[in-house]
Amino acid sequence: MTSPSSLQTDASAALFDRARAVTPGGVNSPVRAFNAVGGTPRFIRSAKGAWLTDVDGNEYVDLICSWGPMLLGHAHPEVQAAVAEAVARGTSYGTPTVPEVELAEEIVARTAVEKVRFVSSGTEATMSAIRLARGFTGREIVIKFAGCYHGHVDALLASAGSGLATLAVPGTPGVPASSAGLTIVLPYNDKVAVAAAFAEFGDRVACLITEAAPGNMGVVPPAPGFNAFLAQICRENGALFISDEVMTGFRASRQGQWGLDGAVEGWVPDLTTFGKVMGGGFPAAAFGGRADVMAHLSPEGPVYQAGTLAGNPVATTAGLTTLRLATDEVYDHISAAGETIKSAVADALAKEGVPHVIQATGTMFSVFFKDAAVSNFAEASEQDLPAYTAFFHAMLDQGVYLPPSAYEAWFLSSAHDDRAIQQVLDALPAAASAAAAASATEKAHA
Ligand SMILES: Cc1ncc(COP(=O)(O)O)c(C=O)c1O
Numbered sequence: 519m520t521s522p523s524s525l526q527t528d529a530s531a532a533l534f535d536r537a538r539a540v541t542p543g544g545v546n547s548p549v550r551a552f553n554a555v556g557g558t559p560r561f562i563r564s565a566k567g568a569w570l571t572d573v574d575g576n577e578y579v580d581l582i583c584s585w586g587p588m589l590l591g592h593a594h595p596e597v598q599a600a601v602a603e604a605v606a607r608g609t610s611y612g613t614p615t616v617p618e619v620e621l622a623e624e625i626v627a628r629t630a631v632e633k634v635r636f637v638s639s640g641t642e643a644t645m646s647a648i649r650l651a652r653g654f655t656g657r658e659i660v661i662k663f664a665g666c667y668h669g670h671v672d673a674l675l676a677s678a679g680s681g682l683a684t685l686a687v688p689g690t691p692g693v694p695a696s697s698a699g700l701t702i703v704l705p706y707n708d709k710v711a712v713a714a715a716f717a718e719f720g721d722r723v724a725c726l727i728t729e730a731a732p733g734n735m736g737v738v739p740p741a742p743g744f745n746a747f748l749a750q751i752c753r754e755n756g757a758l759f760i761s762d763e764v765m766t767g768f769r770a771s772r773q774g775q776w777g778l779d780g781a782v783e784g785w786v787p788d789l790t791t792f793g794k795v796m797g798g799g800f801p802a803a804a805f806g807g808r809a810d811v812m813a814h815l816s817p818e819g820p821v822y823q824a825g826t827l828a829g830n831p832v833a834t835t836a837g838l839t840t841l842r843l844a845t846d847e848v849y850d851h852i853s854a855a856g857e858t859i860k861s862a863v864a865d866a867l868a869k870e871g872v873p874h875v876i877q878a879t880g881t882m883f884s885v886f887f888k889d890a891a892v893s894n895f896a897e898a899s900e901q902d903l904p905a906y907t908a909f910f911h912a913m914l915d916q917g918v919y920l921p922p923s924a925y926e927a928w929f930l931s932s933a934h935d936d937r938a939i940q941q942v943l944d945a946l947p948a949a950a951s952a953a954a955a956a957s958a959t960e961k962a963h964a
Contacts, residue, residue, distance in 0.1 A: 523557065524915050529573040533561045554923040555907045557914075565592035567933035570919055578919035579938045583929035585921075586733075586765050586794040589852070590843055591933020597798055597839045604835040610827060618829035621838040625796065625804065628773050628841070629763075630786035634806030635815060636829040640764035640793030641669025644727065646823045647789045647805040648673060651725035651758040653821035654814045659685075659719050661726040661757075663706040665735035665895025668727060668762050668791075678703035706732060706894040707741045712751060720755040725789075727760040730775030731879040733927040734765070735898040736886050739879040740779070749785045758811065764793035764803065765927070768841060770880030772849055778880050795844070798836030801827070848932040852881045855934045859942055860885075866946035870954035872905060884927045887953070898925060908956035909949045916945035 537544035545551045545559065552559045560572040568591055570578045580592070590597065604617070622634045637643050648660055648671065660673055668674045676686035676698035686701040688694070702719065704711040706728075716723065726748055732738040745761070752759040766775040767790070773781055780786055788811055793803035806812065816822045827833075860876050863885055867874040873889035886892050887902040887909070906924035913920050918941060920928065 523911070525576050526574045527558045527560070527572075527576075530561045531558045533573060534559060549921075549923055549926070552922045554903075555910050557911060559922070560914075560919070567591040567593070568931060568935065568938035576917065578914070578917050579934070579941045581918060581920050581928045581930065581942070582926075583931050584794075584799060586769055586927075586929050587797060587799050588929075588931050589769060589795045589848065590840060591931040592799075594840075594843070594933070596843060597836055600839040601798075601800075601832060601836050604832045607831070609832050610830055612826065615829065615831045615834070617831050617834040617838050621796070621802075621834045621841070622804075624838060624841050625792065625806065628768070629790060629792075629806075630776055630780060631790050631806030632809040633812035634792075634804050635812070635823065636802060636804050636834065637823075637825050638801045638803060638827050638830070638833075639669065640762075640791065640803045641671055642825070643764060643791040643793055643803040643805040644668040644674060644760070644762055645671040647760050647791050647807075648725060648727065649823065650805070650811065650815055650821050651760060651789065653819075654811050655724045655756065655758065657722050657724040657757070658700050659702060659722045659724060660700060661702045661704060661712070661715055661723060663728055663732070663895075664703050665706055665738070665898060666727075666729040666732050666762070667734035668729070669764070672697040673701050674727070676701040676703055705896065706735075706738060707744055708894065709744070709747055712748065716751055716755050716757075720757075723752075723755060723757040725758040725760050726752050727762055730761045730763045730766045730787075730790075731770060731778075731882070733879075733882055733884070735895050735925050736884040736892060737877045737879055737882055737927050738892055738894065738898065739877060741893065743783075745775075745779050746783050746785050749780075749787060752788070758788040760789045760791065761787035762791045764791050766879070766882065767792040768795040768844060769929075770882050772844065772846060775879060795840060796837045797833055798838075798840035800830070800833035800836045802830065802833035802837050849881055851932045852930050852934070855930050855939055856881055856883055858939055859928075859930070862943045862946055866950035867953065869947075870950040872909075872950055872953045872957060873902065881930070882927050887924060901925075902953075902957055902960070904960045905953040905957040909953040912949035912952035913942075913945050916941075916948065918942050918945045918949075 675689040677689045688698040763774045771777040789807035875886045
């Protein structure tokens with residue numbers, strides 16, 4: 519699938535050819551290849567604040583923000599200065615350092631975790647949390663939800679087996695059946711399915727892992743009380759509740775999704791995973807939780823886990839500086855910018871008669887191209903994908919960089935100022951009209 523672009527994209531196209539010669543699909547993470555929407559992925563040369571500049575010199579308002587991390591916008595001067603100072607002191611020692619202690623203290627102060635261990639990616643965080651849960655409970659089964667993404671961990675790249683509460687099958691070639699066979703995949707927001715799985719497998723379940731609020735099928739907020747129910751049923755069955763806040767952590771609110779539910783309702787997950795914002799744009803992630811559970815981790819306890827670059831001083835400095843700058847004003851700004859964009863998107867799509875639903879949790883939101891609320895992955899999958907594709911390309915052509923997939927959250931930063939927001943608003947009417955035209959064409963061919 520290709521898409522005509524009114525922008526000059528020769529340099530990106532040439533780089534994409536070179537990249538494909540040496541890298542599978544030309545990218546180092548699949549969504550970047552534009553496979554879902556077609557066209558030429560833009561190679562970004564530089565970024566500042568809310569803006570990306572590609573190798574052809576085109577400028578875009580960035581509504582991806584590196585898939586979440588850039589809460590303060592790109593090249594924030596204070597983060598840059600702190601990182602430059604850290605780099606000048608040397609980039610990695612393989613010893614304990616000051617910033618990793620300070621970042622751990624900051625995370626413990628903001629969230630429900632008592633102890634935290636740093637790793638280099640969200641995938642490592644969820645993989646390690648699951649190993650710890652298995653080591654702590656002496657059990658093997660993991661429960662997850664369809665549409666929740668937790669990185670490319672074998673046991674979590676699983677698809678539901680046939681029927682409710684059955685063991686899963688591999689979600690991709692390369693995942694052993696034995697690995698996926700220890701996972702149960704359930705529909706999100708479905709208490710009955712969760713209860714049935716625990717009734718069948720309760721004494722074999724090591725942990726249930728869920729995105730604290732799913733953002734990887736678009737934003738699908740937990741039904742009121744759903745996370746509390748998960749925490750409780752895990753506790754009743756001797757399993758650990760792992761809340762994956764890699765995306766929502768320090769993003770949905772100052773305290774992540776937990777700040778919007780657990781902190782209000784008075785419950786805490788046994789383990790939580792973090793990534794993205796806490797790395798300030800560098801490869802840093804973490805898992806943490808109850809001190810008695812974390813005490814099972816090496817070198818304190820028997821569950822092995824390690825990392826050459828874990829807690830890297832440059833990455834933890836970037837994360838620490840970012841979190842220290844992530845004040846209530848930052849979240850208020852992002853929230854207000856989000857409200858402006860959400861209502862303008864809704865107006866533009868409504869005007870063109872394009873079915874849509876906008877869903878949010880805290881400051882995180884996404885737009886579904888369908889006409890009914892989405893509470894699980896099956897419902898998220900009923901979108902009008904050609905309409906989104908047309909909308910995406912029309913926005914891109916007008917200098918607005920949306921996620922190249924209908925199943926992603928849109929991200930803003932404290933650097934999204936009036937000029938950036940206005941560029942988004944100005945682009946909406948033409949994009950909505952393109953979406954309406956694509957929808958009509960699709961119906962005519964149906
Ligand atoms: C909720 C969630 N968990 C885990 C991950 C994996 O993180 P990483 O891509 O850093 O491995 C992601 C990545 O998008 C995520 O959104």
